[in-house]
Amino acid sequence: MKIGIVCYPTFGGSGVVATELGKALADKGHSIHFITYNQPVRLGSFRKNIFYHEVAVSEYPLFDYPPYELVLASKMVDVARYEKLDLLHVHYAIPHASAALTAKTILKEQGIDLPVITTLHGTDITLLGKDASFEPVISYAINNSDAVTAVSNSLKNDTYKLFGVNKEIEVIPNFVCIEQFNFKPNEELREAHAPNGERILTHISNFRPVKRVDDIVRVFAEVRKKVPSKLLLVGDGPDRNRIENLCRELRTCEDVIMIGKLKNPTEVLAIADLFMLPSESESFGLAALEAMAAGVPVISTNAGGLPEVNRHGVTGMMSDVGDVEDLVKNTLYLLEQPEILARFKKQARTRAEQFDLTRILPQYEALYERVLSKVTLNNA
Numbered sequence: 001m002k003i004g005i006v007c008y009p010t011f012g013g014s015g016v017v018a019t020e021l022g023k024a025l026a027d028k029g030h031s032i033h034f035i036t037y038n039q040p041v042r043l044g045s046f047r048k049n050i051f052y053h054e055v056a057v058s059e060y061p062l063f064d065y066p067p068y069e070l071v072l073a074s075k076m077v078d079v080a081r082y083e084k085l086d087l088l089h090v091h092y093a094i095p096h097a098s099a100a101l102t103a104k105t106i107l108k109e110q111g112i113d114l115p116v117i118t119t120l121h122g123t124d125i126t127l128l129g130k131d132a133s134f135e136p137v138i139s140y141a142i143n144n145s146d147a148v149t150a151v152s153n154s155l156k157n158d159t160y161k162l163f164g165v166n167k168e169i170e171v172i173p174n175f176v177c178i179e180q181f182n183f184k185p186n187e188e189l190r191e192a193h194a195p196n197g198e199r200i201l202t203h204i205s206n207f208r209p210v211k212r213v214d215d216i217v218r219v220f221a222e223v224r225k226k227v228p229s230k231l232l233l234v235g236d237g238p239d240r241n242r243i244e245n246l247c248r249e250l251r252t253c254e255d256v257i258m259i260g261k262l263k264n265p266t267e268v269l270a271i272a273d274l275f276m277l278p279s280e281s282e283s284f285g286l287a288a289l290e291a292m293a294a295g296v297p298v299i300s301t302n303a304g305g306l307p308e309v310n311r312h313g314v315t316g317m318m319s320d321v322g323d324v325e326d327l328v329k330n331t332l333y334l335l336e337q338p339e340i341l342a343r344f345k346k347q348a349r350t351r352a353e354q355f356d357l358t359r360i361l362p363q364y365e366a367l368y369e370r371v372l373s374k375v376t377l378n379n380a
């Protein structure tokens with residue numbers, strides 16, 4: 001198949017899922033055309049069956065706001081026509097699904113029926129969905145896509161709750177390429193970050209308020225009183241300054257290491273003992289799944305789709321949102337009992353294997369086939 005994939009090229013989970021999916025489809029022989037404004041972070045170097053079409057918006061004095069959605073739609077039309085795409089798979093409702101529907105309408109006028117599959121990832125529904133200024137466009141995009149998927153049951157239910165949509169939504173969970181996590185910890189890196197054999201806690205995110213990184217720092221301030229430990233914070237975003245100030249206020253700076261953005265988090269996960277994700281809302285929690293694939297148990301909240309990934313008492317522990325005391329209790333429960341921690345590490349990895357790419361990829365391929373067979377019927 002010739003597939004156009006539209007996603008955010010940044011560090012966010014939706015871009016990671018879209019890129020890994022495209023790479024895996026390309027490995028299976030499909031031609032994959034990424035259409036976005038920058039090269040996706042996880043795309044890597046030159047490889048077979050992968051093409052990247054950059055969307056560049058020209059500057060013009062009249063534009064206070066660059067019309068990215070329109071240029072994206074034009075690019076989709078161009079790529080679909082000249083690369084003879086079979087379908088477009090867009091990740092994130094705004095503006096990707098709405099732009100894809102504009103492209104679909106234009107192509108229809110030219111006698112081309114291009115199916116659009118939209119994958120909802122979370123914040124497009126749970127955060128933007130609460131903003132009335134986006135609601136009609138998101139509802140339109142969902143109702144008029146040829147197929148819609150959501151990354152968890154929780155997100156599917158939220159979509160029905162927040163939007164007036166009547167579209168069938170199929171749940172296809174996020175995935176990991178489990179073999180990418182078959183590594184040995186780099187002892188030199190571990191020693192550099194925890195020179196006295198301290199436990200290593202980590203968190204990876206875009207440091208947005210929804211991640212509640214403050215809670216992690218507060219939990220860590222209590223945990224390190226009992227267990228010598230280090231906290232490795234990976235990523236960057238709007239809350240970073242606040243977090244740094246909080247570390248100063250709680251006098252934890254010497255044990256909190258701010259790593260900044262990393263293209264590939266596997267080396268950090270390889271030396272970590274626990275992964276922290278106390279989010280206020282999380283449609284799935286891909287970062288938690290990646291940690292589990294690396295054999296790192298997850299201390300998280302029970303928000304959104306997290307219980308569909310993390311199993312309380314098996315692969316990690318869960319608390320209510322904002323319950324710092326309970327998060328501390330759960331973290332200490334694992335750190336103070338090495339045998340239990342070791343068991344959780346194995347169980348986390350075993351559970352992550354359920355989400356291996358080899359199990360999830362066929363679900364996307366089957367969906368593509370189903371959508372394409374309808375187009376063939378319509379064209380017959």
Ligand code: GMT
Pocket residue numbers: 011012013014015017092120121122123124126151174206210281282283284285286287
């Ligand atoms: O906030 C993020 O983590 C980024 C965001 C995105 O759209 O890139 O992540 C969302 O999509 C991920 C991939 O499907 C999910 O694993 C995350 O749970 C989801 N984030 C939220 O729902 C807050």
